[in-house]
Amino acid sequence: MDKKQCKVKVVIRVRPPLRQDEKTCVSATNNNVQIFNHRNVKENIQYDFSAVYGMESTQLQVYTDCVKPLLPKTLNGQNVSIFAYGPTGAGKTHTMLGTSTNPGIIPRVINGLFEEIEENKKTDTEDWKYKVTFSFLEIYNEKVQDLLEPSGSDLPIRENADKNILIPGLARKEIHNFEEFKNAFGPASNNRTVAATKLNEHSSRSHSIVQLTITKSKPCRTLHGKMYLIDLAGSEDNRRTGNQGIRLKESGAINKSLFSLGEVVDAINSGLPRIPYRNSKLTRLLQDSIGGTCHSVMITNIAPEEKYYYDTYCTLNFATKSKKIVNNTVVRETVGIVKPLPQVKKVLPIVKENESKVKQQQQHDVSTDSISSDAGQSLSPLIKRQEQWEETVNKRLQQLETNLINQMKSINPVLSSQSSEQGDVPQTPKTKAIQEMQRQLVESQAQLRELANKHLKTSPVKTTTTNPSKPVLEDKTNKVVPAMKIKPVEEKPAPVRPLSGIKRKKVNDFSCSPLFAPPPGKLKKKNFVSSASSSQIKELTKSQQDVSKDAKIKSENEFINSESQQKRNEEFLHTLNTASIKDLQSLQTIGAKRAKLIYEWRESYGNFSTSEDIKKIPGFTEKFYEKLLHSNLVTAT
Numbered sequence: 166m167d168k169k170q171c172k173v174k175v176v177i178r179v180r181p182p183l184r185q186d187e188k189t190c191v192s193a194t195n196n197n198v199q200i201f202n203h204r205n206v207k208e209n210i211q212y213d214f215s216a217v218y219g220m221e222s223t224q225l226q227v228y229t230d231c232v233k234p235l236l237p238k239t240l241n242g243q244n245v246s247i248f249a250y251g252p253t254g255a256g257k258t259h260t261m262l263g264t265s266t267n268p269g270i271i272p273r274v275i276n277g278l279f280e281e282i283e284e285n286k287k288t289d290t291e292d293w294k295y296k297v298t299f300s301f302l303e304i305y306n307e308k309v310q311d312l313l314e315p316s317g318s319d320l321p322i323r324e325n326a327d328k329n330i331l332i333p334g335l336a337r338k339e340i341h342n343f344e345e346f347k348n349a350f351g352p353a354s355n356n357r358t359v360a361a362t363k364l365n366e367h368s369s370r371s372h373s374i375v376q377l378t379i380t381k382s383k384p385c386r387t388l389h390g391k392m393y394l395i396d397l398a399g400s401e402d403n404r405r406t407g408n409q410g411i412r413l414k415e416s417g418a419i420n421k422s423l424f425s426l427g428e429v430v431d432a433i434n435s436g437l438p439r440i441p442y443r444n445s446k447l448t449r450l451l452q453d454s455i456g457g458t459c460h461s462v463m464i465t466n467i468a469p470e471e472k473y474y475y476d477t478y479c480t481l482n483f484a485t486k487s488k489k490i491v492n493n494t495v496v497r498e499t500v501g502i503v504k505p506l507p508q509v510k511k512v513l514p515i516v517k518e519n520e521s522k523v524k525q526q527q528q529h530d531v532s533t534d535s536i537s538s539d540a541g542q543s544l545s546p547l548i549k550r551q552e553q554w555e556e557t558v559n560k561r562l563q564q565l566e567t568n569l570i571n572q573m574k575s576i577n578p579v580l581s582s583q584s585s586e587q588g589d590v591p592q593t594p595k596t597k598a599i600q601e602m603q604r605q606l607v608e609s610q611a612q613l614r615e616l617a618n619k620h621l622k623t624s625p626v627k628t629t630t631t632n633p634s635k636p637v638l639e640d641k642t643n644k645v646v647p648a649m650k651i652k653p654v655e656e657k658p659a660p661v662r663p664l665s666g667i668k669r670k671k672v673n674d675f676s677c678s679p680l681f682a683p684p685p686g687k688l689k690k691k692n693f694v695s696s697a698s699s700s701q702i703k704e705l706t707k708s709q710q711d712v713s714k715d716a717k718i719k720s721e722n723e724f725i726n727s728e729s730q731q732k733r734n735e736e737f738l739h740t741l742n743t744a745s746i747k748d749l750q751s752l753q754t755i756g757a758k759r760a761k762l763i764y765e766w767r768e769s770y771g772n773f774s775t776s777e778d779i780k781k782i783p784g785f786t787e788k789f790y791e792k793l794l795h796s797n798l799v800t801a802t
């Protein structure tokens with residue numbers, strides 16, 4: 166079989182505006198979609214696809230072009246999947262199901278199959294027998310549910326020895342004509358999980374899947390074909406859907422499985438050897454019908470209204486990524502209204518270069534099979550290198566520290582526990598020795614700070630002195646890019662305090678400088694005190710010189726609680742609202758994709774009123790926000 170046929174074909178369908186007075190931002194021609202950013206009138210983005218169905222397109226046209234040619238393949242033992250993808254309210258259900266007066270793909274396929282069978286029977290030279298069965302299921306909140314015979318239980322997905330995917334217990338109904346299908350499908354549709362959201366009165370809250378199996382047999386030979394017709398749940402921006410509670414939970418499951426589907430489509434269309442089918446029920450189910458020797462079409466539905474701009478933009482990017490790799494000819498270009506032509510020429514090579522980077526990143530992602538919400542975050546090599554270095558240093562420090570604590574405890578566990586309870590250490594020769602030890606500790610802390618400052622001046626991530634108010638990052642290619650301010654660690658004398666008072670703070674309660682940010686969750690909260698003989702102190706002193714984190718932790722905690730935090734916060738918000746993609750990327754924990762998302766969100770919806778607003782961007786979780794805020798506020802010092 167021609168390998169090209171195994172790719173996922175991606176087409177676009179634009180639904181007409183639902184109200185005449187709504188402003189639109191999409192224009193479609195045969196192979197091209199343009200979207201206009203109402204916030205930036207100079208910008209329109211163009212996407213090329215092998216097929217684009219505009220607002221005037223009919224159900225018949227979409228069916229005839231995209232689906233009908235695949236019916237003979239199913240009848241000859243091949244697997245096919247057709248799915249409608251897009252944001253909520255963009256026309257997926259309309260495309261797949263339609264209405265009684267304007268039927269969509271599902272009813273047309275059933276009719277078409279029986280017509281095709283009749284035609285085949287007329288021309289078949291051998292006595293083939295045909296059998297068509299259908300099942301109807303939904304995946305709701307990652308649970309597989311039978312819609313033909315609902316039982317409420319989550320059906321398992323299995324793979325047999327021939328690598329066919331099966332759902333034991335799923336009802337299957339044989340049908341001989343369209344009427345029989347309609348009679349079974351109609352009532353079953355009422356079992357589907359549908360609810361009203363702010364954007365769609367009848368929003369599908371699950372992926373609904375019609376599975377058709379077609380058996381063509383004659384003595385000693387049987388061909389098994391399978392066709393999936395899928396109305397995917399809509400990708401959702403919960404800021405606009407107003408989803409809460411159960412709707413919000415549904416939305417999380419929907420977005421996660423769509424993300425997995427995107428990964429699978431990308432992997433297939435990139436020709437990767439390993440496809441991450443197992444990351445969601447949806448992709449697991451589709452394993453034998455998408456990629457490999459199967460034929461798949463993704464009909465990408467978009468809505469033309471301005472209010473859908475960001476959804477449309479994201480959806481087209483999702484679709485373009487797939488399409489780009491299939492044909493290698495897709496051009497995504499940003500054209501200035503004033504001088505469109507020269508800009509087109511300039512942008513093309515950059516897009517190609519980005520394509521190869523994206524491809525490399527995808528290969529890495531798929532090989533590690535990661536689909537966490539952080540999967541989209543790709544750290545720049547510069548920051549990665551720095552993080553690796555920090556981790557090594559931190560591990561070493563932790564090890565030394567643990568040794569020190571253990572040794573102290575082994576020296577005098579009784580005193581250790583007493584002191585931690587009572588807070589005071591009696592003045593004995595041993596405690597004097599401790600005080601000496603503390604003094605040395607403070608000294609070594611100071612030494613470490615000095616080293617840290619030296620490192621900041623010489624490390625690959627460095628500040629320039631030309632304009633202290635606006636430091637820059639310099640990368641290996643000697644390109645100078647603006648960055649967040651990185652100040653050297655402040656030279657504050659750390660107060661001498663009894664060891665009994667030292668309490669380790671949980672590492673993720675604070676974040677140290679870029680040099681010494683500890684890996685999360687490695688240190689545990691500990692109270693300790695010790696006393697030691699002078700010989701033992703000698704032994705420990707060497708370790709203490711390396712262990713100087715306490716003073717650092719304290720000074721940074723002081724900073725976090727200081728008044729200037731508010732100012733830093735404002736600066737951080739300012740960066741979010743004004744920085745270019747490159748600048749955003751230079752923030753701690755923000756990778757290329759997230760930087761782009763922040764930038765695009767800002768372009769679409771305007772400035773963030775608080776830094777917390779970035780949680781409204783899909784994929785920016787509370788946890789990520791806290792990590793981002795914390796590390797950048799501290800880094801900025």
Ligand SMILES: Nc1ncnc2c1ncn2[C@@H]1O[C@H](COP(=O)(O)OP(=O)(O)OP(=O)(O)O)[C@@H](O)[C@H]1O
Pocket residue numbers: 179180181183251252253254255256257258259260365367368369370397398399400466
């Ligand atoms: N091509 C079209 N022509 C006319 N009306 C359409 C078209 N596409 C969609 N609509 C109408 O737009 C509205 C939303 O469409 P639909 O319910 O199909 O969206 P959806 O993408 O399935 O949304 P959800 O993901 O929330 O289920 C419906 O009222 C539908 O009739």
